[in-house]
Amino acid sequence: MGAYIVRRTLWAILLLLVVSFLTFVIFNVFPSADPAALRAGRNATPALIEQIRRNLGLDKPFYTQYWIYLKGLLEHFNLGYSYYNTESVKSEIFSRLPATISVTVGGFVAWMLIGIPVGIISAIKPRSLLDRIMMGGSLVAISAPVYFLGLVSLFLFAQGTGVLQWAGAAGSYVPITQNPGTWFNSLILAWLTLAAAFAAFYARMTRGNLIEVMHEDYIRTARAKGLRESVVITKHGLRAALTPIVTMAGMDIGLLLGGAILTEIVFNIPGIGRYAYDAIVNADLPAIQGTVLFGAFFIVFANLVVDILYAFLDPRVTYG
Amino acid sequence: MRRRNAVFVGLAAGALVLVAAGFGNGGNTSGAQGKKGGTITMLSNGDVDHIDPGQAYYQFTYAITYITQRPLLAYKPNSVTPIPDLAASMPTVSANGLTVTVHIKHGIKFSPPVNREVTSADVKYAMERGFDSAVANGYASAYFGDLVGAPTTPQNKVPNISGIQTPDKYTIVFKLRKPSGVFVGALQEPLTAPVPASYARKYDKGTASSYGNWQVATGPYMIQNNAAGKITGYTPGRQIVLVRNPNWNPKTSWRPAYADKIVIKEGFDPTVGTKQILSGSADVNGDFPPPAAELKSITSNSSQKSELEFTATSGSRYVALNTRKPPFNKLLVRQAVAYVLDRNALRLTRGGPIDGKIATHFISPDFGSVGFNQAGGFNFNPFPSAGGSGDVAKAMALMKKAGYKSGKYSGPQVTQVADNSPPGSNTAAVVANSLAKIGFNVKTISVQHAAMYTRFCNVPKNEPNICPNVGWLADFHEPQTLLDPTFNGKNIIPTNNSNWPLLNDSAINKLMDKAELELNPETRYKEWGQIDDMITKTAAAIPWIWETSPTLYSTKVTHASELWNGGEPDMSFMSVK
Numbered sequence: 095m096g097a098y099i100v101r102r103t104l105w106a107i108l109l110l111l112v113v114s115f116l117t118f119v120i121f122n123v124f125p126s127a128d129p130a131a132l133r134a135g136r137n138a139t140p141a142l143i144e145q146i147r148r149n150l151g152l153d154k155p156f157y158t159q160y161w162i163y164l165k166g167l168l169e170h171f172n173l174g175y176s177y178y179n180t181e182s183v184k185s186e187i188f189s190r191l192p193a194t195i196s197v198t199v200g201g202f203v204a205w206m207l208i209g210i211p212v213g214i215i216s217a218i219k220p221r222s223l224l225d226r227i228m229m230g231g232s233l234v235a236i237s238a239p240v241y242f243l244g245l246v247s248l249f250l251f252a253q254g255t256g257v258l259q260w261a262g263a264a265g266s267y268v269p270i271t272q273n274p275g276t277w278f279n280s281l282i283l284a285w286l287t288l289a290a291a292f293a294a295f296y297a298r299m300t301r302g303n304l305i306e307v308m309h310e311d312y313i314r315t316a317r318a319k320g321l322r323e324s325v326v327i328t329k330h331g332l333r334a335a336l337t338p339i340v341t342m343a344g345m346d347i348g349l350l351l352g353g354a355i356l357t358e359i360v361f362n363i364p365g366i367g368r369y370a371y372d373a374i375v376n377a378d379l380p381a382i383q384g385t386v387l388f389g390a391f392f393i394v395f396a397n398l399v400v401d402i403l404y405a406f407l408d409p410r411v412t413y414g
Numbered sequence: 415m416r417r418r419n420a421v422f423v424g425l426a427a428g429a430l431v432l433v434a435a436g437f438g439n440g441g442n443t444s445g446a447q448g449k450k451g452g453t454i455t456m457l458s459n460g461d462v463d464h465i466d467p468g469q470a471y472y473q474f475t476y477a478i479t480y481i482t483q484r485p486l487l488a489y490k491p492n493s494v495t496p497i498p499d500l501a502a503s504m505p506t507v508s509a510n511g512l513t514v515t516v517h518i519k520h521g522i523k524f525s526p527p528v529n530r531e532v533t534s535a536d537v538k539y540a541m542e543r544g545f546d547s548a549v550a551n552g553y554a555s556a557y558f559g560d561l562v563g564a565p566t567t568p569q570n571k572v573p574n575i576s577g578i579q580t581p582d583k584y585t586i587v588f589k590l591r592k593p594s595g596v597f598v599g600a601l602q603e604p605l606t607a608p609v610p611a612s613y614a615r616k617y618d619k620g621t622a623s624s625y626g627n628w629q630v631a632t633g634p635y636m637i638q639n640n641a642a643g644k645i646t647g648y649t650p651g652r653q654i655v656l657v658r659n660p661n662w663n664p665k666t667s668w669r670p671a672y673a674d675k676i677v678i679k680e681g682f683d684p685t686v687g688t689k690q691i692l693s694g695s696a697d698v699n700g701d702f703p704p705p706a707a708e709l710k711s712i713t714s715n716s717s718q719k720s721e722l723e724f725t726a727t728s729g730s731r732y733v734a735l736n737t738r739k740p741p742f743n744k745l746l747v748r749q750a751v752a753y754v755l756d757r758n759a760l761r762l763t764r765g766g767p768i769d770g771k772i773a774t775h776f777i778s779p780d781f782g783s784v785g786f787n788q789a790g791g792f793n794f795n796p797f798p799s800a801g802g803s804g805d806v807a808k809a810m811a812l813m814k815k816a817g818y819k820s821g822k823y824s825g826p827q828v829t830q831v832a833d834n835s836p837p838g839s840n841t842a843a844v845v846a847n848s849l850a851k852i853g854f855n856v857k858t859i860s861v862q863h864a865a866m867y868t869r870f871c872n873v874p875k876n877e878p879n880i881c882p883n884v885g886w887l888a889d890f891h892e893p894q895t896l897l898d899p900t901f902n903g904k905n906i907i908p909t910n911n912s913n914w915p916l917l918n919d920s921a922i923n924k925l926m927d928k929a930e931l932e933l934n935p936e937t938r939y940k941e942w943g944q945i946d947d948m949i950t951k952t953a954a955a956i957p958w959i960w961e962t963s964p965t966l967y968s969t970k971v972t973h974a975s976e977l978w979n980g981g982e983p984d985m986s987f988m989s990v991k
Contacts, residue, residue, distance in 0.1 A: 362683070
């Protein structure tokens, strides 16, 4: 197991290097905005723009810029400074990390707490009215984009903008350390919005898997042994049905991060997603680079954790 | 300066409020009867461009800069006439126009931790640091480049400009190389707000100044800071907190500064932000206009529409045709395009009549009488059509004259580079459809708004046939700031070019060069009016809207829109009710 983790970690580092290089290439090859011109302003002379370009190191070939960046990153864990406001990218990302963790972890919990029970109930009572309502609802949730769902939920339930004013307003986020109640209230709509599509998809997947598993021979054997139906479902059926779901969940956490960008924009949560969005709008390469690397790290790490968890869930899995 | 909604770039300052269709004036615009205390909350979608007042060049940022800093001149909210702020009186200009003298007020102090009185040397340093590439001010060369000793190339340190002299602590004398019609007007720019050299110099060292994060204030408010002077009230992209400047002396200022605290919350979706203001959980919009659907709803609601004010912006949006490339190097072809362009449909892409009048030339009607009437006012429309929807017959007649026998273009495909998102992408679609009526096949390359400018339309060697999403606002109340950067042939530069049609007409250039030196305002405005007329007739660029900018207030606060700044709220004049 130890060797496996080391090997996977080395691959992860290589992957992160490739991702950072590709981001650099994309930024330099495709027509994005010129950061020196943006920083200089409308009436600036070409000479001033060139001077700013030199000051920011943008006059060097992109591979030299990449090497300088990489050196800073490996030697000092320095993610560079924003072209736009000269703030440290590392500081910005770490100061925004709690908000993004709050959004994604909360969204993940909501997604699992809704998706799996709904899937189980539907699988136990297939083709019932309850099953049809829940599967119909899940289709709606899958179809609704995060942006649309977020705005609708704000206009229905948020203080200041909603008809019912049950939940915190957009922009009301505070850290959990400051006020847990306000923190929860400010994020509840964001969690549900972020979780909706995933929960719906997982409900359908859980339902399908469980229905299939419940027709397996060993389930019939378990029933023949006289086990209670609840034990058959939870101990024998669900364990097998959930294994592929856990694998999927690991991969989907990356997608959750993508959804978190939109969620943070709609609900004005000052997280890394919002920072990434602003960086793209401002052609702020160090900030784009930092957020892309963070996202890649998050996905790679989540996949590693899932692979390790897999061994516990499925005894057939071994690590060579 | 970047424009409020960050859609079109240019400058904004000279503008008059348009109280459209009975809207607006729902509060105390003069601020004369405000109530002391309380907190004002402004919502914005994006961030300030730069927190350093020497770098700021954006309408939204100016709404904060002008209440934390005191430039030599400034404006009251309901006025477009600059008045002394740090200055004790209006500047005096010598008969030959080469010397401008300004006296500054006594007893104005910097905020903590500097705490000392402002002197003329602080103004000198503030202006000089604008020429340092570590500060990279965007307009220092354009407006203060005529100072004797002003650097002509970018500097890696704060230069000493011999043309800025400080004979005593309260007098500053500017020596110019040649007379300038706009120099005095430019003294209202935030670059003239004092910066204490002994305190700021250490932050100005290096390749990028960090003074913005350690700035001190002279206005009634300051960005919240700690005892060492480090700004703690600014979190980029999230929030700006302004508190009272304890060293501000109300006797030296005409700003009432009612509120105790001002909070600018950033990152709001415009629709969500608008609804929060309507509900009273926030007080006013900053960098975003309420979306068209919200505006429609507000203006049809009798209790809400009085909280909305429309302020005209001091410029126009236009479609630029590349005069260096066929087929738009031919005057008749450009004029045909000017006739066929459906300006009404273009305006609909921005929300229709509520967004402003259809433009027929460049100087905005709400630029006061400064050049607009001299250009012919509303009667000047060289390319008329019914309802502004385009005149295909006249366009085809011109195309025939240009050598296209059928009246339709028969040459190769033309290219336009446009925004990849609405409303700019919709504007580009209307341009393509209009041109198709006279035979053009327009290929549209869609890119991010900033890339459209900085990689294509601002770079002559990359410039396409058409730039449909451009426009310009005046920096301040002088037509020169509107027309000179954008249409003077001498301003065509290899990068950051704002003369998008690449117009280089010797007659126009000559008259501009003359008008720039003219010190008599009446003569100057007449000349710029004539220039506007000449440019419009070249059809090198086709204006299609004189836009207004909506500001929405909550019912809990009084109104105070900055007419000179495209409707940004003057929060030093607003008060809680």
